[in-house]
Amino acid sequence: MSDLFRTALRFIIVLAAVALLSLLLHAHFTQFPINGILGGAYLLNTVTATTIFIVLVRLRARYSEQLGFVFLAGSGLKFLLFFLFMYPFFHADGELSRTEFATFFIPYSITTGIETIALARILNRL
Numbered sequence: 001m002s003d004l005f006r007t008a009l010r011f012i013i014v015l016a017a018v019a020l021l022s023l024l025l026h027a028h029f030t031q032f033p034i035n036g037i038l039g040g041a042y043l044l045n046t047v048t049a050t051t052i053f054i055v056l057v058r059l060r061a062r063y064s065e066q067l068g069f070v071f072l073a074g075s076g077l078k079f080l081l082f083f084l085f086m087y088p089f090f091h092a093d094g095e096l097s098r099t100e101f102a103t104f105f106i107p108y109s110i111t112t113g114i115e116t117i118a119l120a121r122i123l124n125r126l
Contacts, residue, residue: 008057
């Protein structure tokens with residue numbers, strides 16, 4: 001098993017476990033159904049973070065100087081996906097409540113935090 005595969009697999013397992021635990025806690029405290037927009041927010045952020053992580057790990061040897069820009073572009077992509085897919089649901093009533101904002105921002109923060117920690121560990125090994 002290659003080092004890249006092991007690294008990606010470990011990241012996916014940790015990210016999925018933390019995201020699932022957070023989703024369950026978030027659903028419990030907000031009383032939002034897991035299979036609704038809340039689950040979609042966690043799924044969107046988890047899949048996007050995983051994709052960005054794999055791209056960055058694959059590019060780390062060749063483009064180590066530009067990885068920060070790729071990471072920032074990935075964060076921008078997460079916000080773009082939010083505005084394309086989730087914002088219309090939240091803004092249907094004409095306003096974005098704190099609960100609606102938290103529905104996106106909590107999973108975004110969790111996945112981005114785990115992604116940042118994992119990438120910092122990898123880049124420190126270069």
